[in-house]
Amino acid sequence: MNTQTTLIIGAGFAGSVIARELAEAGQQVHIIDKRPHIAGNAYDELDAHGVLVHRYGPHIFHTNSEKVFKYLSRFTEWRPYEHRVLGVVDGKTYPFPIxxxxxxxxxxxxxxxxxxxxxxxxxxxxxxxxxxxxxxxxxxxxxxxxxxxxxxxxxxxxxxxxxxxxxxxxxRIPTRTNTDDRYFTDTFQAMPLHGYTRMFENLLDHPNIRMETSVDFADVPDHDGYAHIVCTGPIDSFYGYRFGRLPYRSLRFEHAHLADTKQFQSVGTVNYPNDHAYTRITEFKHLTGQQCDGTSIVREYPMADGDPYYPIPRDENEALFKQYEALADAEKNVTFVGRLAQYRYYNMDQVVAAALSASQKIMEKL
Ligand code: FAD
Known part of the structure; x- marks a missing residue:
């Protein structure tokens, strides 16, 4: 392996785990994100009222992979948390999944x-x-x-x-004949004790990693000087949308703080299948265990346009992705990993697993 620098586009789970793996193997890493922060969509922060909230919607960590859980445990302590969801039908709440x-x-x-x-x-x-x-x-x-x-x-x-x-x-949504009302049944269910952003700070804290936020790949002048490029951003954007845009479903997050409410709802998330323009409300204190007087919630409004969140799983979209994937497969010095680069709905643990195995392959090439 030579010690030239690898450029990583995106500091979410995919980019940050690969950055750490390469750095620990002695590689110099330059990681950029076009947003003004690290942690990708898992980014959390204290809101104006001191409540820890997830800017891009609720992120609940769950996995059956001991390997992934142990890996992340190097960078965070955990708070056990089992997510529960209720669905509102005709004004009454019911456990969901059914x-x-x-x-x-x-x-x-x-x-x-x-x-x-x-x-x-x-x-x-x-x-x-x-x-x-x-x-x-x-x-x-x-x-x-x-x-x-x-x-x-x-x-x-x-x-x-x-x-x-x-x-x-x-x-992905089970139906149960028992009374288990947990949303997930994975072996490991927990939230990073001090939040996701802190966990990412620890992941990226390595002398071989240079992290830059608010830097778009499009503005990086000289790509050729890098030993390898890892793209965790949208694959269609990387190739200048030459076959057309991959469709995504977007969301608008409406955050609110309720100063006089200690608890807004009895569980982490309440779904509203039939009422309102939003799909669900999440109350963060359930997820984080934070104790404070007021409470902060988020409503999610699905949108056609906006930041790319969910790849839309339809045959024609997958066919379009395959065209981009063929270009990606022919690349020697570029690796595509993650939700946007692989146009696939990945949970966080799946992205970590994919990033760990991609790191191995990249190191074989360097
Ligand atoms: P991202 O986190 O999206 O990171 C990619 C990064 O690349 C971004 O920060 C972006 O700014 C950056 N980037 C893109 N283009 C460029 C560019 N040109 N230049 C520089 N940087 C660029 N998973 C779970 O396991 N549990 C959950 O409860 C859960 N809830 C979710 C809720 C919502 C609303 C959504 C949308 C997703 C949820 N997920 C959940 C999935 C989770 O968000 C993903 O698994 C994870 O974020 C994927 O990590 P990633 O690194 O692939 O992508």
Whole structure:
């Protein structure tokens, strides 16, 4: 490996983990981010009222990978946290994802586990083959639950009908016959004790790493001087949108502080599938465990335009991405990793895992 410098575009999970790995292996790293801060979409900060909030929407860490959890544990202590979500239907709140309690409360039943399984079997609309998100949900919970919890939420979130979205979107949400009301069931569920930004500061704190915020790759004059480039920003932008723009769904975050409210809602997130222009409200104190008098919340309004947040999983979009991927595969000195570079919905732990394995491959090339 030579000791020339690697340029990394983007200081989110993908870029920061690769920066650390290369730095520890003796490589010089120059990492830039066009935003005025590190941590990518996981960035958290104290708001004007001293409450720790996530600027780009709630980020809850969960993983089944001991390797990823141990890796991040080098840079943060943790606060155990299991996320819970309620869905509002006709003015009442119900556990979400749908479990036995949801059925019992919604339909005034007293089902046990076998009864809940029989209920789903009776109401489900079997679909074969399962292609769309509509197929997934109707096939598992039937039309009434689909219309109450999924249909309008999906329309709001994606601006598309569930029948227009690939199956994978809805397949991420389980249906349970037990009363487990946790949103995730992963082995490791915890929040960085002092927040994500602090964890990223520790990740990037290495003498071989030079970090610059508010620097756009487009403004870096001489790319050729770098031994390698790692792009964690949008792949279509890297190639000057030559095949057209990859579509993304965006969000507008409306943050609010309620000075006279100690607790706004009983769980971290409440979904509003059928009411309002926003999809959900998150109250940060649940996630962070912070003790203070007032409370801070965020409402998420899905938008067609704005910062790229969610790749839209449709066949034509994946075909467009494949064109860009073919260019990427032909590159010797550029590696593409992360949500925007791989045009894939990745959870944070998946990005860390992808970044660790990409680091190995990059080091073999250097
Ligand atoms: P990013 O964090 O987006 O980092 C990419 C960075 O590249 C950005 O900081 C960007 O500014 C920078 N960049 C882009 N272009 C350029 C350029 N030209 N020059 C310089 N810099 C550039 N995951 C979970 O595991 N749990 C959750 O609860 C969760 N909640 C989420 C909620 C929302 C609303 C969203 C949108 C995502 C959520 N995620 C969650 C996913 C999580 O945000 C991603 O897994 C993670 O941010 C991906 O890291 P990344 O490094 O690939 O991308």
């Amino acid at each position: 479990n036995r309690s949801t059925l019992n409360q919604l339909y005034a039943l007293d089902l046990d586990e076998a009864g809940a399984a029989a209920f789903f079997e009776k109401v489900r609309e079997p679909r074969e083959p399962i292609r769309s998100s509509e197929d997934v949900v109707l096939n598992s919970v039937g039309r009434d639950l689909y219309e109450k919890f999924f249909l309008n939420y999906t329309r709001k979130q994606w601006g598309l009908e569930p029948s227009q979205l690939k199956a994978g979107v809805a397949a």
